[in-house]
Amino acid sequence: xxxxxxxxxxxxxxxxxxxxxxxxxxxxxxxxxxxxxxxxxxxxxxxxxxxxxxxxxxxxxxxxxxxxxxxxxxxxxxxxxxxxxxxxxxxxxxxxxxxxxxxxxxxxxxxxxxxxxxxxxxxxxxxxxxxxxxxxxxxxxxxxxxxxxxxxxxxxxxxxxxxxxxxxxxxxxxxxxxxxxxxxxxxxxxxxxxxxxxxxxxxxxxxxxxxxxxxxxxxxxxxxxxxxxxxxxxxxxxxxxxxxxxxxxxxxxxxxxxxxxxxxxxxxxxxxxxxxxxxxxxxxxxxxxxxxxxxxxxxxxxxxxxxxxxxxxxxxxxxx
Numbered sequence: 055x056x057x058x059x060x061x062x063x064x065x066x067x068x069x070x071x072x073x074x075x076x077x078x079x080x081x082x083x084x085x086x087x088x089x090x091x092x093x094x095x096x097x098x099x100x101x102x103x104x105x106x107x108x109x110x111x112x113x114x115x116x117x118x119x120x121x122x123x124x125x126x127x128x129x130x131x132x133x134x135x136x137x138x139x140x141x142x143x144x145x146x147x148x149x150x151x152x153x154x155x156x157x158x159x160x161x162x163x164x165x166x167x168x169x170x171x172x173x174x175x176x177x178x179x180x181x182x183x184x185x186x187x188x189x190x191x192x193x194x195x196x197x198x199x200x201x202x203x204x205x206x207x208x209x210x211x212x213x214x215x216x217x218x219x220x221x222x223x224x225x226x227x228x229x230x231x232x233x234x235x236x237x238x239x240x241x242x243x244x245x246x247x248x249x250x251x252x253x254x255x256x257x258x259x260x261x262x263x264x265x266x267x268x269x270x271x272x273x274x275x276x277x278x279x280x281x282x283x284x285x286x287x288x289x290x291x292x293x294x295x296x297x298x299x300x301x302x303x304x305x306x307x308x309x310x311x312x313x314x315x316x317x318x319x320x321x322x323x324x325x326x327x328x329x330x331x332x333x334x335x336x337x338x339x340x341x342x343x344x345x346x347x348x349x350x351x352x353x354x355x356x357x358x359x360x361x362x363x364x365x366x367x368x369x370x371x372x373x374x
Contacts, residue, residue: 068093072146076188083107083307084135087300090118091126092143092269111300113292122294124264127272127286131304131334133313136273140237141180143271144216147235149194151267153212156232161205162265163231164216167256168239174218177239178204181216222247225259233263236270242277242284253282276336284336304332 069092073080080088086107089095097108098116109115130136148164156162168174182204185191192198196205196213204216214234219227221244228236238244238260244253260270274283291299304317321328329335 066150067146069143069146072150073142076142076184078138078142080139081135081307081309083111083302083309084139087111087128087302087307088139088143091128091298091300092146094123107306110306111302112294112298113301115292115294118294118298122290122296122298124268125261125270125272125286125297126300127283127290127297128274128300128302129276129283129287129334129336130273130300130302131307131332132275133316133332134302134304134307134334136302137177137239138180140239140271140273141177142184143269144177144235144237145181145184145191147268148206148214148216149191149208151234151265153208153210153214153232153234153265155265156212158211160232161213161215162234163228164214164233164235165228165260166216166218166237166239167221167227167241167244168218169221169243169245171218171220173239174220177237178216178218221245221252221256224252225255228256228260228263231263232265233260234265234268236260236264236268238270238272238274240274241272242274242281251281257282276330276334279336279338287336301334303334 067075069088070080070085073088082103086100086104089100089104090097090108090112096117097105097112100108128136144164144166153162166174166177168177185195185204185206186198191206194206194208196207197203202217205213206216207213221241224246238253238256241253241257244251244256246252246255257270257272264270272283272286276283278284286297287299287301289295290297291301304313308314317328317332320332330337
């Protein structure tokens with residue numbers, strides 16, 4: 055009687071193992087963020103300097119709920135390395151997320167959505183460059199000469215297409231596809247063709263289509279205290295429930311002398327601009343907000359009552 059032996063599935067490389075295999079060096083802050091956000095490590099499992107860095111980035115979080123891990127939002131300072139990290143994460147997920155729900159003949163989609171196609175292409179070019187530079191990725195590359203997509207064919211014959219998309223295309227560009235991963239790059243600045251903010255529309259179109267084990271990345275410099283990124287940060291930083299949120303000022307992520315000098319120069323020139331650009335702080339007001347959110351909150355009350363009793367036949371109106 056023949057005995058069938060169970061064959062263990064090969065272990066999937068973590069994100070940090072993947073980038074190490076590519077020969078990419080992550081700085082300590084970047085690695086601490088990646089260990090929690092991408093490798094699935096719990097902050098309490100980290101030790102020493104790495105634990106301290108994770109606390110700065112994620113707040114005083116010990117564990118991350120499983121339901122919060124498929125959406126990762128990062129509010130980043132200038133030159134923090136966010137585009138490089140996001141590109142590598144998309145590539146990692148493109149080759150590792152199970153494609154059980156993708157039928158033969160279908161191609162899963164990894165969209166890179168940015169305010170303008172030119173910005174999406176920056177991330178796309180990084181991914182294409184990594185694919186061409188490493189033999190194990192180059193062997194999977196189907197359309198080597200395309201400038202519109204990177205199509206990778208896995209050993210089982212299933213395919214994943216990584217494609218840049220402009221936010222002006224809206225949520226329609228991603229509907230009807232299985233999505234192992236997605237990046238909303240600089241999502242604080244999303245607008246449709248009519249200049250209407252459409253970050254929530256695109257996010258809502260993507261999230262239900264993400265495959266098990268996949269992840270949506272919302273990575274951006276901060277803008278005003280409104281919009282999807284601000285709301286996710288306000289509601290989840292330091293207490294993740296629906297989203298794992300990182301607050302990543304430049305100096306928490308980078309230690310290169312050139313970046314430190316650039317930050318110091320801007321701090322001396324314009325301290326307020328430094329807090330936004332390098333400190334990753336949301337602005338209190340902008341041309342799109344005449345009053346900042348804190349002022350409005352101080353003026354609102356749920357207990358207010360009319361100053362006089364309503365009289366029969368009178369019209370009661372409010373003025374704003």
